[in-house]
Amino acid sequence: MSNVLSSNKIIRDEGVKPPNMYIRQTTLFFFEEIIKFQEQTKLELILNQIDVSVLANALRKDSNSKGPNGYEPKHLIYSLIAMQVEKIETIKDLSTKLKENPVLRYCCGFKVLGSTPSESTFSRFLKKLTDSVELEQLFHDLVIKAKELDIIDGNHVSIDSTKLDSYEAAKPKKDIIDDGMSPNWGMKKDTNGNNIRWFGWKLHILCDSKSELPLDILITPASAHDSIVAIPLIEQFQENYDNIFKPLYYVLDSAYDTDYIYKEIIEKHQGIPIIAYNPRGSFAPPEGLDDDFNPICSGGYKLVYWGKDGDYLKFRCPHAVQKCDCPHGMSWCSDSNYGYTLKINYKENPRNYGYPPRCSRDWQKEYNKRTSSERCNSRLKKYLNLDNIRSKGIKKAKVHALLNCITLIAGTIAVNKIVPKSNNKAA
Numbered sequence: 001m002s003n004v005l006s007s008n009k010i011i012r013d014e015g016v017k018p019p020n021m022y023i024r025q026t027t028l029f030f031f032e033e034i035i036k037f038q039e040q041t042k043l044e045l046i047l048n049q050i051d052v053s054v055l056a057n058a059l060r061k062d063s064n065s066k067g068p069n070g071y072e073p074k075h076l077i078y079s080l081i082a083m084q085v086e087k088i089e090t091i092k093d094l095s096t097k098l099k100e101n102p103v104l105r106y107c108c109g110f111k112v113l114g115s116t117p118s119e120s121t122f123s124r125f126l127k128k129l130t131d132s133v134e135l136e137q138l139f140h141d142l143v144i145k146a147k148e149l150d151i152i153d154g155n156h157v158s159i160d161s162t163k164l165d166s167y168e169a170a171k172p173k174k175d176i177i178d179d180g181m182s183p184n185w186g187m188k189k190d191t192n193g194n195n196i197r198w199f200g201w202k203l204h205i206l207c208d209s210k211s212e213l214p215l216d217i218l219i220t221p222a223s224a225h226d227s228i229v230a231i232p233l234i235e236q237f238q239e240n241y242d243n244i245f246k247p248l249y250y251v252l253d254s255a256y257d258t259d260y261i262y263k264e265i266i267e268k269h270q271g272i273p274i275i276a277y278n279p280r281g282s283f284a285p286p287e288g289l290d291d292d293f294n295p296i297c298s299g300g301y302k303l304v305y306w307g308k309d310g311d312y313l314k315f316r317c318p319h320a321v322q323k324c325d326c327p328h329g330m331s332w333c334s335d336s337n338y339g340y341t342l343k344i345n346y347k348e349n350p351r352n353y354g355y356p357p358r359c360s361r362d363w364q365k366e367y368n369k370r371t372s373s374e375r376c377n378s379r380l381k382k383y384l385n386l387d388n389i390r391s392k393g394i395k396k397a398k399v400h401a402l403l404n405c406i407t408l409i410a411g412t413i414a415v416n417k418i419v420p421k422s423n424n425k426a427a
Helices: 031-035 042-047 053-059 073-085 091-100 102-108 119-130 134-148 230-241 259-268 361-382 394-418
Strands: 156-165 184-189 195-208 214-221 249-252 272-275 304-309 312-316 341-345
Touching (some): 042 073, 042 102, 053 073, 053 119, 053 134, 073 102, 073 119, 073 394, 091 102, 091 119, 119 394, 134 214, 134 230, 134 394, 156 230, 156 361, 195 230, 195 394, 214 230, 214 394, 249 361, 272 361, 361 394
Parallel strands (some): 249 272
Antiparallel strands (some): 156 195, 184 195, 304 312, 312 341
């Protein structure tokens, strides 16, 4: 009386005791089919917004070359983006997680039961990625896509820098090569006014104030002063987008308070600089201005802003417009019945007499939008992996920054496709 064994049950004659064994139930669905029933992960939503075809083609191995073809560049790029999304610390950890996590493998495009790239494979791929220009173009294409979706405006931009620690070991100043390509020591003040020192790089970001997303970036050694990078960053931004963006306002903090930056923005880029004043150790405001940068008359009263006429700002006697009761009346400063009038060509001295005037609410309203760049930096570090450079050299530091910026923009596009258009702040 023999037992007949099927794939999932035992058929036996009556009265015969079944053998002590378990038969594994066959799988109803393949993994790829099962995953389709799941809600899309954060990583999938982000990757769906990124077209890496041009970059992948540029990095793909020549079909005429000898040796194995290796892994598809598209899947390696997705893996590096996944590293930023999941805040994976090292390439070694990324390789390990791809081996252990079938969902992560599937999201990045690898076969669920197939092999995954090793640490050395990723290292070689990063070298090729560093030498290409297509990654930066992918970043710019995503920015344009966000603009077409009305997420990015580009009319009001701000510039700021943030510190990046280098992967190289810190060196004393005497051993540093000051060639503009090697990491260096930097110092800046935090939000509480305390000095922070670090060894590495500075990431300079030109940010859209509406969406709080990066539009362009530059990487310099940490020792580079912010003021010398502002104009090169603006020029690079204009060149990369070929006049797609024409910002009206450029908002910067007091580190950028130099005459050269004001005049370049006004004359060359036809924009309005909104820059915080840096007294540079001076305890008194400029002559003819009070502490709020409002022009004053000879009697010490604030002149009243009376509008703009071409390149000229117009200020009137406060007594004439009944803003104060001057004991000398209008005759102290002028014989005219209109009262004393001050006209200033703001383009000749935009640092002291900018437009809108520093003393006005309009100026303060525009300057308050500068915090968009701070929030952009914060998101790149808090929610992504910007603060975790794991490769040496300024070029790889830029690749790392670009991967994080690409991820942030793609994530914001994904969120804005889910939520109503009115909620178009960065994710």
